[in-house]
Amino acid sequence: MSLIAWNCRGLGSPRTVRFLREITQQIKPSFIFLSETLAKKSRVIEVCKTINYAGCWVVESQGQSGGLALIWKNEGSCTLRESNTHFIDFEVENEQVGRWRYTGFYGCPEWGRKRESWNVLRTLAEKSNLPWCVIGDFNNLMYANEKRGGPEYPRSMLTGFVETLMECNLMDLGFTGERYTWEKSRGTSHWVQERLDRGVATQAWSDLFPDAEIKVLEVAPSDHLPLNLQLNRQVYMPKAKRFRFENVWIKEKDCLQLIKNSWASTEGETIMSRIQLCCIKLEEWGGGVKQEFRDKLANCKKRLRQLRTRRDMQGAIMYKTARWEYLNLLEKQEIYWKQRAKQFWLREGDQNTRFFHKYAATRKRANTIQRIQNSEGEWKETIGEIQDVITEYFSGLFQSEGNDGDLSQGEKVKEVTDEENEGLIAEVT
Structure with missing residues (x-):
């Protein structure tokens, strides 16, 4: 909170x-x-x-x-x-x-x-x-x-x-x-x-x-x-980056041609290699569209932090300029998303810019673990506590209980033959 x-x-x-x-x-x-x-x-x-x-x-x-x-x-x-x-x-x-x-x-x-x-x-x-x-x-x-x-x-x-x-x-x-x-x-x-x-x-x-x-x-x-x-200090946890195909890319006229070019340039490679390269090309192309405003806003904030402590006239002018640029970027970002909403979500969102923002936010909330209950019925909310509860649960899940490892008298275990073993360790085709 x-x-x-x-x-x-x-x-x-x-x-x-x-x-x-x-x-x-x-x-x-x-x-x-x-x-x-x-x-x-x-x-x-x-x-x-x-x-x-x-x-x-x-x-x-x-x-x-x-x-x-x-x-x-x-x-x-x-x-x-x-x-x-x-x-x-x-x-x-x-x-x-x-x-x-x-x-x-x-x-x-x-x-x-x-x-x-x-x-x-x-x-x-x-x-x-x-x-x-x-x-x-x-x-x-x-x-x-x-x-x-x-x-x-x-x-x-x-x-x-x-x-x-x-x-x-x-x-x-x-x-x-x-x-x-x-x-x-x-x-x-x-x-x-x-x-x-x-x-x-x-x-x-x-x-x-x-x-x-x-x-x-x-x-x-x-x-x-x-x-x-x-109220609960946030600890930075680096996230493993993985490729996600954005549905909005389908609406971009350059998307199909980029995929065709990537596929043609890797002819003769394995199917996995071709898919991986295609993913890289899509991220390089589509990621820039998503990140543009975010990066500019982050750069503005960084400059404002650096300039805030300067008390000379030039520093004051540079601070005011950077502050104006930051506020102007917020305005441009708002206009940008409104234009995209009308262009790409006219049918699905009925010209309502809140439609896709609300949809994305709802999905993110559903996929986010905000708190978790441990075996004693206590709720845990911080990142470290949630990780401990999950680790404890799965550690106990895969441990045997009430068995010292000895087989009962007369119980037999079927041995794996050499032929069966060869089949088990063979490369998947």
Whole structure:
């Protein structure tokens, strides 16, 4: 399970919605908490449907400021406790660990109202003893080194925020990725960067999810970077690559000619050699079509990571250019898939671009082991635990039980003759 928390600075921009669609397809979070939506409920519901999520809870904006939204992937996955302009508080039911509490938080940005945010946290802490996690834009720093550029952050504000967290028994969850989650005036003498967004939790919550990790995503159309809370840290497992013939290739006019050319060039070879070479040619040709946008987006993200820490004028210009290119690629990718949907899936999908995306996603879900039950009835979800359960099962399956290997008296075993042995070891034809 994972969660996204992001100060999106308005849901009115198509770029913001496009970015949300991209990260939901990549990360597949169970919940998304958005602050400063600057939107009414109708707009949030529209966005929710666009990214194909089941439901949402909305705190509408007040004029041209504020606004919160909690969006969830599956119905019945959470229970709302309370909400106002500062937070959305809800409970999550988990079969493995039981109930726990999650609060999406938005702190007051005005200096004179910081203590108001702290008092809200104190009030929330008193309302439940459930394991508790709070994540969002606190508009506060814990330490002086969480700011770069601009005037020094007031020590009284640092101390007040840290003391509030201690009173609430909340501890910082740390992060990986970008150090600063918010910035303004990049490339100018007034450039400021701060870590305003974070996740904090009680010790009881950390005991439930000892492998939990917050990743700061490297790029966003807002001046805030999104936070991705992974409850079970993902371990990279390299997958064995195998050839898959894509049905969509049949619709390409070059596909048949490529197969004919490959088959003609290997005349005289064994059938397996000819098939293998044909597969290689198809992957070289068809794989490029699939990978083009993915590779370009990955390169853009890599450049953005490298340029983000540069504070010179040229670096700032290059960062803005790369960021524009990334957002523009998202737009082009969307147009590309819509065109392909009309061209190749007109009959099957009735001009509905969701048709083939939903079909592929459903098949992938059906073929993915998300959790497994061991011999003691316990559910296991992480990659390592799932592998251990499978290994244990098949190791026991092929072991004999209750037999010391001795044959009972009078029992005979038929011997394999030399002629029969020759037939068994002969090469398959």
